[in-house]
Amino acid sequence: MSSTRLTRQKQEFKRFLELNKDSDMTVAEMAERLRDSGSDIGIATVYRAVRRLEKEGLLVKTVSGSGATAKYRYSSGDGNVRSIHRVFCLSCGKTVELTYNFTDKLEKSVSEATGYSLFDHQVMFYGLCPDCK
Ligand SMILES: [Zn+2]
Structure with missing residues (x-):
């Protein structure tokens, strides 16, 4: 694979993530959406890019799981990573995002207790969940 193509694919993948920054996707879902939009980025490339972007903090794992079941969400990387609060069903895996912010106080007390400046x-x-309980 030529480095020009690699660079183009990297940019294309980042643009794709920006367009889909409100959705949680598995690696397979990302590859599928890319293919549907006419991209030539394959699942192996997506997988490598996800690993790299996760290390860089640009992708946040939102649903834990191994390999194919882990879901990721893009964070813009402007230093203002959005805080994530979720409820996870242990039976069916359904995850609901909490839209209200209740952790400002928690963050403050953690910061005071540890001396860390917290960003996220x-x-x-x-x-x-209601269906499983
Ligand atoms: Zn459930």
């Missing part, structure tokens, strides 16, 4: 956090609640 993720909170996940585990339980059973």
Whole structure:
């Protein structure tokens, strides 16, 4: 693969993530959407890019799981990573994002207790959803 093509694919993938920044996607879903939009980026390339962007903090794992079941969400990388608060159903895996912010106080007390300047956090609640309980 030529480096020009690689560079183009990287830019194309980033543009794709920006367009889809409000959705959580598995690697397979990303590859499928890219293919549907006429892209030649294959799943192996998506997988490598996801690994790299996750290390760089531009992709946040929003649903934990191994390999194919993990879902990722793009964060713009402008230093203002959106805090993520979710409830996860242990039975069916359905995840609901909490839209209200209840953790400002928590972040403040963690900051005071540790002396860290905090930029972001993720909170996940585990339980059973209304359909499963
Ligand atoms: Zn459930």
